[in-house]
Amino acid sequence: MTGPLSHIKVLDLSRVLAGPWAAQNLADLGAEVIKVERPLKGDDSRAFAPPYLKDEAGEGTRESAYFCAANRGKKSITVNLSDPQGQALVRELAKGVDVIVENYKVGDLARYGLGYEDIKAINPGIIYCSVTGFGQTGPYKDRPGYDFMAQGMGGLMSVTGEKDDLPGGGPQRVGVPIIDMSTGMYASVAICAAIAHRAVSGQGQWIDVSLLDSCVALLANQAMNYFATGESPLSLGNAHPNIVPYQTFKTEDGALILACGNDNLFKKFTHAAGCEELATDPRFSSNGERVKHRAEITDILNAIFLTKTTRDWVALLDEAGVANGPINKIAEVFEEPQVLARGMKFELPHAAAGKVTLVGSPMKFSATPITHEIPPPTLGQHTQEILKSVLHKTDEEVKSLIDQGVV
Numbered sequence: 001m002t003g004p005l006s007h008i009k010v011l012d013l014s015r016v017l018a019g020p021w022a023a024q025n026l027a028d029l030g031a032e033v034i035k036v037e038r039p040l041k042g043d044d045s046r047a048f049a050p051p052y053l054k055d056e057a058g059e060g061t062r063e064s065a066y067f068c069a070a071n072r073g074k075k076s077i078t079v080n081l082s083d084p085q086g087q088a089l090v091r092e093l094a095k096g097v098d099v100i101v102e103n104y105k106v107g108d109l110a111r112y113g114l115g116y117e118d119i120k121a122i123n124p125g126i127i128y129c130s131v132t133g134f135g136q137t138g139p140y141k142d143r144p145g146y147d148f149m150a151q152g153m154g155g156l157m158s159v160t161g162e163k164d165d166l167p168g169g170g171p172q173r174v175g176v177p178i179i180d181m182s183t184g185m186y187a188s189v190a191i192c193a194a195i196a197h198r199a200v201s202g203q204g205q206w207i208d209v210s211l212l213d214s215c216v217a218l219l220a221n222q223a224m225n226y227f228a229t230g231e232s233p234l235s236l237g238n239a240h241p242n243i244v245p246y247q248t249f250k251t252e253d254g255a256l257i258l259a260c261g262n263d264n265l266f267k268k269f270t271h272a273a274g275c276e277e278l279a280t281d282p283r284f285s286s287n288g289e290r291v292k293h294r295a296e297i298t299d300i301l302n303a304i305f306l307t308k309t310t311r312d313w314v315a316l317l318d319e320a321g322v323a324n325g326p327i328n329k330i331a332e333v334f335e336e337p338q339v340l341a342r343g344m345k346f347e348l349p350h351a352a353a354g355k356v357t358l359v360g361s362p363m364k365f366s367a368t369p370i371t372h373e374i375p376p377p378t379l380g381q382h383t384q385e386i387l388k389s390v391l392h393k394t395d396e397e398v399k400s401l402i403d404q405g406v407v
Helices: 018-028 065-069 084-095 116-122 147-153 178-201 211-218 220-229 263-273 287-292 294-305 310-320 337-341 383-389 395-403
Strands: 009-013 032-037 052-054 060-064 074-078 099-102 127-132 205-210 246-250 255-259 345-350 354-359
Touching (some): 009 018, 009 084, 018 127, 018 178, 032 084, 052 065, 060 065, 084 116, 099 178, 116 127, 127 178, 147 178, 178 205, 178 211, 205 211, 246 294, 255 294, 255 310, 263 287, 263 310, 287 294, 383 395
Parallel strands (some): 009 032, 099 127, 127 205
Antiparallel strands (some): 052 060, 246 255, 345 354
16 A cells, blocks of 8 residues: 555444545555454445445345445454454454544443543554544433434535425435535544644544534534524525525526636626626626625526527636536546546456446545555455454464354
């Protein structure tokens, strides 16, 4: 591995998405990641299917596409944590790693002797990251949490979707589990910061991140809009609460996104679209005025965009240097020349499917480039390898652990 964290070892005790997403980021960055899963069932997301991967003959496998989205770059070992011998194995693994990522309910791992204080006692420099629905403190700390719940409780759904009084209006979840992934990203950043702190202080630490906290943090400008006005922002569909025009428009044959992030871009747009008078109209000459007169400018632009096809508008606005873009289906995303040129789609050999197509990391480094070398593992694919090469168990010891159902 060549990434910037190629000197780091990680034990991934998490499942589903937020924790695994964080550990996958670390793997992308070059860390050696061992994923601990339950025997027989494994990570819950292995059952989030269909769809499953298909093998080279086009037949279905038992590998869920969902699991593969968050577990590239990892090796899988199955361990029964309810068995004292299994707990002992995880403690052995914990002695030799830099980072642990876990997303059990508050206090669960401590019951197995695998909580932060337990691991710190045998590995004082450990960076232990706990990912939960609501955090390690507060009145909700013992409640289970999922992305959907966080999107609702954290306010994101109230500002997502079409206006309440329009067809299809009302609170809407984001089309991907954005809070799980954002929590994973916050966890990744926090872990990297803790690694940097340990490098100068020698101290490890316990990191506490939660889905609800992450959703509240992601409210960003919408939270500040509320603080500034005392009024809860409402959903605006594809429009922006603070920038106009920054939305979708129907074209002659489809739809287009126009993003005029400043007054200069709006002037460029009006010139390209042949409606220069809008840039000098007092109602529309500045972004602040356009926000105030959102309905009027939107009605005018709706009529203008219906005069050309999406492709014609994209060509025209690209030439003018105005930010715009089509609304792609997922299949079209992976046909975009830019997406392909940036290595956002790649293939790796896979133990069950023969090969698997994956989404690449968006992080690009000049000195420590990311290389994707390890595909998402099948359940327990590396159990014997890890027991022998990492924990130095003999063949007899490995067989005994398997026969007893410990691994």
